[in-house]
Amino acid sequence: MRWTGKIRFLFLAPAVIWVLAFTVFPLGYSLYLAFYKIEQKVEVKREKQPMLDAAGQPVLDDAGQPRTKNVVIKEQVNTATFIGLDNFKRMLTDTQVHEAVRVTLTFVLIAVPLELVLGFLLAVLFNQHIFGRPILRAFMILPIFATPLAVGYTFFTIFYEVGGPLAWTGIPFLSNPTWALMSVIIVDVWQWTPFCFLVFLAALQGVPDELYEAARVDGANAWDMLKEVMLPLLIPTIVIVLLLRMAEALKLFDIPFALTGGGPGVATQPFSMLAFRTGLRFFDLGYASAMSYAFLAVIMIVITLFFRRLRANYG
């Protein structure tokens, strides 16, 4: 059924070359950086330069000599020193790294299961005969596409401890380290439960009516129906959503950036925020690259699991 012919490579080539250029090349480059200590220094030099007037002509002094002025030249100098595995070793003893790993793992291990369970329960609820379902379903889609950074700031105003709408609870949503992490989790659950819900609802609606009928005839009650009919049929979908959410949740960045700024202290600073700051705020580029690679190695495990599952879908 499927065609062959050389032209197939012509169709495919632009996209492949593009991804090689903008994903594979940067990854190679950052692997190289991971073995170096990159230092950026600003060298300050003073130089005498001829003074120019508005027309660009040299200004002459009384003796007819060109006047000079002192100019300060700042030059950025990068030095790269090969240090082997030192960047990776440094991570092992860096408490900031340990803390970021703890934050990221806590986040993923609480938020993702919560999103799946809530999403599943909501899908079961919405799978029933409900008034105005299309409109309610549309409401539920909104969080998925809301700009995460804007969402973070909006929740910042909601969690605001002085005069915010939840201030009456007296909960230190943002100032207490444990609560701050919970707040990040709440926002993520708000944003991504609807995604799990939507996918599960689509899967549930694909379950043929006959199965429910058959179970009903066999005298199954609502709980049996959930456990014996819906859950088993949804297992493949659940696994895909789980892996997809895990891969995404490990990248956590936008929400804590807006909501807590990683704080208080570093209590909500996930790994990607630490790597970002190390690289592009403190310009410790080699160390940040090593961090990224360590991160990549962990995520590869998830990816491998994910693709083993996913490959079957593209047969």
Next chain:
Amino acid sequence: MADRAPGSRNGWGEVTASLVAVTVALLFAFPIYWAFSQSLRNPIDTYTVAGLGVPWINFTPTLDNWIDQLGTPETVKALYNSTIVSVSAALLALVLGTPAAYAIARFRFERWKNRDITVWFLSQRILPPVATVIPFYLTMRYLGLLDTKFALVLINATFVLPYVVVILRQTFLDLPVEIEEAALIDGAGHFGAFWRVALPLAAPSMAAAGLIIFALTWNEFLFAVAIGSSDAIMVPVHIAGAIDTRGVQFWFMGVRAMTAIIPPLIIALIAQRYIVRGLTLGAVRG
């Protein structure tokens, strides 16, 4: 939709389920509503508003914040930049990704099988972006492209490319191959069959994919904040920057959050049918 669920034959069950569903939907809509409510408040009403902050009931609404923010050149620039970058990245990704999707759907690849190629495109999407942000930043600095919309188009087109490949691959698979074969027999050639037969039929899917990837670029923050600080400032970066310089002004924050959120929300509602397939990278058919 047929009545397919357990326990829903009984009228009271239906009412209870509906009430719970309405409550849940309102709960999920609340934060967006709250941002909107804040955008309509006078600064003096910010902390004193009672109840659910309903305009006209709990406070007298004003459009001043909207007029003030939308009249600020920085806001206009951010909205303009985000629009240009998101449209360009979506178009570029469609131009690159659609032929690739067609190749995977219609041709047989041997050394690397078709599914391997699809998965290779996908793997790029699962990668943590923070792993590529530093080398990309350095490359753009070397090329003198820091703080340009061009650099943001390049990187965002790369990020959304897998979505195009996966969504359109499925679209082409769903199209009847016979029409293209007829065109081939008429001597159209593979490119003609693609361009004149398959592409027009795939147009609705391309539009939906285009909308979804527009929203993804619009919402992207990590690269936007790394690459674009002033000339190429994007909406999320503008929001973050405004907090730093102007402090927490909830009334303006409401406006800024709404201007960021509204365009992708409209898209989400238009492209509803494609969201499940799109966001699960084609793994689940919605």
